[in-house]
Amino acid sequence: MSNITIHDFLKKKKEGKKITMLTAYDYPFARIVDEAGIDAVLVGDSLGMVVQGLENTLPVTMDEMIYHTKMVTRAVKNAMVIGDMPFMSYQASIEEALKNAGRFLKEGGASAVKMEGGAEIAGHIRAMTKSDIPVMAHIGLTPQSIHRMGGYKVQGKTEEAAMKLIEEAHIVEDAGAFSLLLEAIPMGLGKIISEELSIPAIGIGAGPHCDGQILVLHDVIGLFERFVPKFVKQYANVKEDALKAIKTFKEEIERGAFPSDEQSFR
Numbered sequence: 001m002s003n004i005t006i007h008d009f010l011k012k013k014k015e016g017k018k019i020t021m022l023t024a025y026d027y028p029f030a031r032i033v034d035e036a037g038i039d040a041v042l043v044g045d046s047l048g049m050v051v052q053g054l055e056n057t058l059p060v061t062m063d064e065m066i067y068h069t070k071m072v073t074r075a076v077k078n079a080m081v082i083g084d085m086p087f088m089s090y091q092a093s094i095e096e097a098l099k100n101a102g103r104f105l106k107e108g109g110a111s112a113v114k115m116e117g118g119a120e121i122a123g124h125i126r127a128m129t130k131s132d133i134p135v136m137a138h139i140g141l142t143p144q145s146i147h148r149m150g151g152y153k154v155q156g157k158t159e160e161a162a163m164k165l166i167e168e169a170h171i172v173e174d175a176g177a178f179s180l181l182l183e184a185i186p187m188g189l190g191k192i193i194s195e196e197l198s199i200p201a202i203g204i205g206a207g208p209h210c211d212g213q214i215l216v217l218h219d220v221i222g223l224f225e226r227f228v229p230k231f232v233k234q235y236a237n238v239k240e241d242a243l244k245a246i247k248t249f250k251e252e253i254e255r256g257a258f259p260s261d262e263q264s265f266r
């Protein structure tokens, strides 16, 4: 059982303290993220791209999400673990959504789920909240909608689109979401939504005024090189460090420097 709960999220918002979040998909990285004191770990369907090497998140399945969520919850002692509902695990019906969300808590050991969508998932949020499954909603750029959106584009840029997102934010709050993820929207809009809602708004490319921030772990530590979105800040280059280590290992084997006496038995 993790220590940080949805109540801590709300408390942090009330106290004006920033909420920190990162994604993680496996045991070793989830341990590191938790040890760093991050408030919540999202087992994001972004694992399709950064772990599985897929083109987008659409093919990720519920079974794969549960497999990764189990690894993460096994590692995490303090952070809240949130499971990300993959494409077509909730769109077809509220009943299916409820069953799949329940799997994250029952099988995966997560404390909450995240779902992409606004007004169209209000009924899903209401049903899950009624069944004691806390929901984080996700509006703005929703990667499961890339075909409708025509790619990974900043959302809410016109006045009409911005007003629609503000309205959607209120709808998911009223439906019972405990927090809202805002992806790739202008910073001014991120500020308005964060100020208008009483639930915490967590931004990814939504500017500095959100109640908290999340990024994809592999972007933060330099382990995903296919593309780096503008909103990413890379704090390490793990790919470079790993490459250097592995090249040195190979070179030492080839010239007979590894294993030395120190790594050998007598």
Ligand code: KIV
Pocket: 023, 042, 043, 044, 045, 046, 047, 084, 181, 183, 204, 214, 215, 216
């Ligand atoms: O799947 C994911 O990693 C996400 C990001 C917005 C954090 O949803």
